[in-house]
Amino acid sequence: MNILVLCTSPGLGGLELYAEREWQYLQQAGHECHFVVAGNGRLAQRNRGRSGPVFYLTRQAKFFPFINALKLARYINCHRIDVIHMHWGKELNLASLAKRFSLKLFRYRVKLIYTRHMGITRQKKDFVHAFFYRQVDMMLTISKQVEKEAHICLPLASDQIKLLYLGVADKTVDEPDCNGLPERIKQSQFRVVLFGRIEYGKGQHVLVEAMALLSNRKLNISATFVGQVIDNDYFEKLKQSVKKQDLEARVSYLDFIDNPMSVMPCFDVLVLLTYCETFGLVLVEAMRAGVAVIGTDAGGVPEIIEHKKTGILIPPGDARALARELISLYDDADLKNRLARAGKTRADREFNADLHFNKLENLLTIGGV
Numbered sequence: 001m002n003i004l005v006l007c008t009s010p011g012l013g014g015l016e017l018y019a020e021r022e023w024q025y026l027q028q029a030g031h032e033c034h035f036v037v038a039g040n041g042r043l044a045q046r047n048r049g050r051s052g053p054v055f056y057l058t059r060q061a062k063f064f065p066f067i068n069a070l071k072l073a074r075y076i077n078c079h080r081i082d083v084i085h086m087h088w089g090k091e092l093n094l095a096s097l098a099k100r101f102s103l104k105l106f107r108y109r110v111k112l113i114y115t116r117h118m119g120i121t122r123q124k125k126d127f128v129h130a131f132f133y134r135q136v137d138m139m140l141t142i143s144k145q146v147e148k149e150a151h152i153c154l155p156l157a158s159d160q161i162k163l164l165y166l167g168v169a170d171k172t173v174d175e176p177d178c179n180g181l182p183e184r185i186k187q188s189q190f191r192v193v194l195f196g197r198i199e200y201g202k203g204q205h206v207l208v209e210a211m212a213l214l215s216n217r218k219l220n221i222s223a224t225f226v227g228q229v230i231d232n233d234y235f236e237k238l239k240q241s242v243k244k245q246d247l248e249a250r251v252s253y254l255d256f257i258d259n260p261m262s263v264m265p266c267f268d269v270l271v272l273l274t275y276c277e278t279f280g281l282v283l284v285e286a287m288r289a290g291v292a293v294i295g296t297d298a299g300g301v302p303e304i305i306e307h308k309k310t311g312i313l314i315p316p317g318d319a320r321a322l323a324r325e326l327i328s329l330y331d332d333a334d335l336k337n338r339l340a341r342a343g344k345t346r347a348d349r350e351f352n353a354d355l356h357f358n359k360l361e362n363l364l365t366i367g368g369v
Helices: 014-028 042-047 066-078 089-106 127-133 144-153 204-217 232-244 281-288 319-331 333-350 353-366
Strands: 002-007 032-038 054-057 083-086 111-116 138-141 161-163 190-195 221-226 251-254 269-272 292-296 312-314
Touching: 002 014, 002 066, 002 089, 014 032, 014 042, 014 281, 014 353, 032 042, 032 066, 042 054, 054 066, 066 089, 083 089, 083 353, 089 111, 089 127, 138 144, 138 353, 144 161, 190 204, 190 319, 204 221, 204 232, 204 319, 269 281, 269 319, 281 292, 281 333, 292 319, 292 333, 312 319, 319 333
Parallel strands: 002 032, 002 083, 032 054, 083 111, 111 138, 138 161, 190 221, 190 269, 221 251, 269 292, 292 312
Antiparallel strands: none
């Protein structure tokens, strides 16, 4: 089957890496799978020279990207694409127009499947949205929360919306290389890490506030932020806050890491502090890596973490609750290890990449589960 994975997001995070993994998996499964990415994006930088067909598009107008839609329609026709699978909400217009052009100009019919990775915060049943969503054959949602929002907010029939949890491959290593970490991290007794793009919505400031609350307790604890800086103003304010709270010896910043699961075991606990995460793939990665997790009790996170059983849930934005739970894990190694073991068992069983991609392949090829 000829499948086109579309992801023209310029950044590099969980959504983009998932699209890349899908492309690689479907190629290995024997399909002719094409990858369409932004020519000036991080995915293009990563995949130039790799085996497998990659098509590069330049960024254009968000609302009516006619030229790129025509280019994509020609590509679809030329390679006889059966299914477009898109991931980034901002490219719905592009994918919908490309599907329509491929039919109108080339008399070639292609199916459009949209995996919704983000929450849906408002009604999208007006005339313009209805036009673009009319081209969507199936929407896959990554959590029950997003599935519920899709039924309420989108102009799609109930049987067009299906739930498919994400999965991750076990990419842990036998001996994680912690020597590459900054000295201030290696010297700390208890290491906290937050993987995610550095921007307000990811909640790095909440961890800084929690670290400030813990500073009076004289705990040997460090915090590390790992991820690409998206909002430079926010990052500067974050560093100023760290300096003001006299936390510079306890807080470190690392750039994006290609295989986060290879270094996750270097840390005692991973925190996810977004205000409304739709799923929380980084939590699953940490759980499969055998690391205790703390996440916000919002969005799709409670579908991953069973509170006090496979991890800990805290209210969004609550630095005091985060500090309190960090102390509980700092003081009780048995609790931390018990949560980590239970989390790994659950993630290995329910959020396995092979299981996920097998179901996805079935949906893309025959429309069933």
